[in-house]
Amino acid sequence: MRCAVCSRQARGFGYFNPALHRTDPRRYSHRWVFCSMRCMDAFSRVMARLTGLREGAVLDATDLEIAAMRAALAPLGDYVASIGMERPLADYRKEEVLQLVEVVVDAYQAHMLLEHERLAEKERAILEQRLDAPPLPASGAHTRIPF
Structure with missing residues (x-):
């Protein structure tokens, strides 16, 4: 698999969309894998901006x-x-x-x-x-x- 940001070989880093419910098949994607923390962080910042999630925001307090x-x-x-x-x-x-x-x-x-x-x-x-x-x-x- 290739890194979703730079297309290098992915190395076990992944992302899921916390805005979607756990059972939603779009929450996890095999395309959202990364070669490094740097690429994963860059992708996470873009996704947070797109989904309207604030960094550090609490999702669904118990x-x-x-x-x-x-x-x-x-x-x-x-x-x-x-x-x-x-x-x-x-x-x-x-x-x-x-x-x-x-x-x-x-x-x-x-x-x-x-x-x-x-x-x-x-x-x-x-x-x-x-x-x-x-x-x-x-x-x-x-x-x-x-x-």
Whole structure:
């Protein structure tokens, strides 16, 4: 196969279109292979410009991530109120902007951590319940695993 940018021999670098759904056959193409990271990056920049994707943009945040973003709003509001709601962001000092970022990231991470711990505890309880259940009587050669 040939590099989609420079036509040299492709060496295992590939691209898929993140704007298309996983099951869309146009998402992956054997024509989108490259000889180097340099060619792949050049192609990726062109595709991002054509598809309207911004570099670093989050595609489809999960429900858990959206909830964490919402959980960060209250601490963000409290911080902004403490330094003055009437001030535009452009007037913040560097230390204030860094503190603002820290407040948002800490609140986001704290929510994600608590939610993951809650989900892990829920799964652990279900597993323990299944393991503590009395075994089903074996019928012939077939035995059933309790999960």
